[in-house]
Amino acid sequence: MRALVEISDKQFFVTEGEKLFVPTQKAEAGDTLTFEKVLLQSDGAAASLSPSCKVTAKLLRHIKGDKVTVFKKKRRKRYRVTRGHRQGFSEIEILSVA
Template identity: 40%
Template sequence: MYAIVNIAGKQFKVTKDQYVYAPKMQGDIDASVEFDEVLLADDNGTVSVGAPVLEGAKVTGKILDHVKGDKVIVFKKKRRKGYKKKNGHRQEFTKLLIENIAL
């Protein structure tokens, strides 16, 4: 059983007991979260497609941690002008554990 769910503006294919790194969300560690924007669900070969979402379907999970992703280097240069700029960025994520998918 899996579901495609909208979490913080991004779509994720989730199953039970799966870890998901979603964009940073508000909430404390070990807090329960509930997502009701389920776009598609598959229950042992029976596919349900929402228009745009499935009514009554919910995905519940738990916030495990707030983490940072890998560093991305941003390098800008204009040739023959002496202009170079190096910058780094680390995106913040929330680590979620998907506990249940209810249709």
């Protein structure tokens, strides 16, 4: 069974047993998360809008993404700034779509 679920203002199309990276969640590794904002549910043949559907997931770990380097420069003014950023993610495993 597949479902379109909204997690932290982003939409993911998930199936049971799938692992994916979502924006950082406020939980510890090993905790079980329940996402109730399911936008679409599909069982292969038909898709339906089901307000009572829930997606249960297990939080595996928190990680940081690849480094993004930002370089700013103003010519002839001796102004150069280099900044870096690493976005935080949580890896989750979908346990059930019901």
